Amino acid sequence: RALGILVLGTSGPLETFSRLDLEMAAAFAGQAALSLELARIHRDRERLAVFEERDRIARDLHDVVIQRLFATGLQVQSLARVLDGQAANRLHVAAAELDQTIADIRQTIFSLTAADLDDADLGIEIRAIVAQTERALGISPVIRVDGPIDRRVPAAIRPHMLAALQEALSNIARHARATRIDVLLRVSSADILVEVRDDGCGPGGASRSSGLANLRRRALDLGGRMGFGPGENGIGTTVTWLVPLVTPPGALHVSSPTDDPAAGQRPPGGGR
Ligand SMILES: Nc1ncnc2c1ncn2[C@@H]1O[C@H](COP(=O)(O)OP(=O)(O)OP(=O)(O)O)[C@@H](O)[C@H]1O
Ligand SMILES: [Mg+2]
Incomplete structure (x- = not known):
C-alpha cells in the first residue's frame, strides 16, 4: 500500500535523472517505507501490550481483589451482629467503607476496560481478535x-x-x-x-x-x-x-x- 510520495528535483542544468539516480531513489523509498512500517508495528505492539495489561489488571481486580474485600466485608458484618454498642457501630462503619471501596474498584475496572476504545485503531482490534484464534487453535x-x-x-x-x-x-x-x-x-x-x-x-x-x-x-x-x-x-x-x-x-x-x-x-x- 502507498505510504507516501517521494518527490525528486534537480538543481543543476541536468533536466533528467539517470537510470542510476532513479534506482537509488527507488531503493531509498523502499528503505523509508520499511522504516515507517516498522515504526508503526512497534507502536501497535506497544498499544496492544497496554490493552492486554489493562485487561489483566481489570480481571485481577475483579476476580481476586473484589472477592477478598467482599469476603472480609461479610466477616465484619457477622462480627458486628454478635457485638453491640460502640464496637458494633464501628464495625458497621468499616463494612460501609469496604462497600464503598468495592464500588470504587468496579468503577476503575469499568474505566480500564472502556478506555480508548473509541479511538482505538481498528487494525489493533482486528489483530487482538486474530491473536485469540491463534491462541485457541495454534494456527x-x-x-x-x-x-x-x-x-x-x-x-x-x-x-x-x-x-x-x-x-x-x-x-x-x-x-x-x-x-x-x-x-x-x-x-x-x-x-x-x-x-x-x-x-x-x-x-x-x-x-x-x-x-x-x-x-x-x-x-x-x-x-x-x-x-x-x-x-x-x-x-x-x-x-x-x-x-x-x-x-x-x-x-x-x-x-x-x-x-x-x-x-x-x-x-x-x-x-x-
Ligand atoms: N466454520 C465452520 N465449520 C464447520 N461448521 C460450522 C462452521 N461455522 C458454523 N458451523 C456450524 O453451524 C452451526 C451454527 O453456527 P452458529 O455460530 O450459528 O452457532 P454455534 O456456534 O453452534 O453457537 P453460538 O454461536 O450461538 O455460540 C454450528 O453449530 C456448526 O455446526
Ligand atoms: Mg457460533
Whole structure:
C-alpha cells in the first residue's frame, strides 16, 4: 500500500535523472517505507501490550481483589451482629467503607476496560481478535486487507464488522477442525466485506444457529447480507459478511452489539 510520495528535483542544468539516480531513489523509498512500517508495528505492539495489561489488571481486580474485600466485608458484618454498642457501630462503619471501596474498584475496572476504545485503531482490534484464534487453535489466520479500512470503515459499522470477524473465527475454532484460515477484509468506495474461509469439515448439518443468525441480522440491519456455506471446490466453509458503506434509508435500525451476548464477548473456543 502507498505510504507516501517521494518527490525528486534537480538543481543543476541536468533536466533528467539517470537510470542510476532513479534506482537509488527507488531503493531509498523502499528503505523509508520499511522504516515507517516498522515504526508503526512497534507502536501497535506497544498499544496492544497496554490493552492486554489493562485487561489483566481489570480481571485481577475483579476476580481476586473484589472477592477478598467482599469476603472480609461479610466477616465484619457477622462480627458486628454478635457485638453491640460502640464496637458494633464501628464495625458497621468499616463494612460501609469496604462497600464503598468495592464500588470504587468496579468503577476503575469499568474505566480500564472502556478506555480508548473509541479511538482505538481498528487494525489493533482486528489483530487482538486474530491473536485469540491463534491462541485457541495454534494456527495463524492469513489476513489480507484490501483498502484503507482504518480510515474508511465508519465508527457505526466497526463493532459489527469486528463481531462478524470474531464470530466467524470463533466458529472455526469450535466447529471446523481446520488447518488453514484465510481472512479477507476489504473496503471499497461502495461496501465493506469480511470474508473468512477455512479448510475444515464444512458446514455439514448445522444443528442450531444463533451466532450466525446474529451475523445475518447485523448485516441486514445495515442494508447488507451474509453468506454461509461450503468453500470453493467444496472445501471447508466460507462466511461472507457484506455491508454497503452508505446505509440505505429504511435500514435505520441498527441492533446494538449488547443485544447479542454471543458476539464479541466469548473467546474463540470458549465453551457454553
Ligand atoms: N466454520 C465452520 N465449520 C464447520 N461448521 C460450522 C462452521 N461455522 C458454523 N458451523 C456450524 O453451524 C452451526 C451454527 O453456527 P452458529 O455460530 O450459528 O452457532 P454455534 O456456534 O453452534 O453457537 P453460538 O454461536 O450461538 O455460540 C454450528 O453449530 C456448526 O455446526
Ligand atoms: Mg457460533
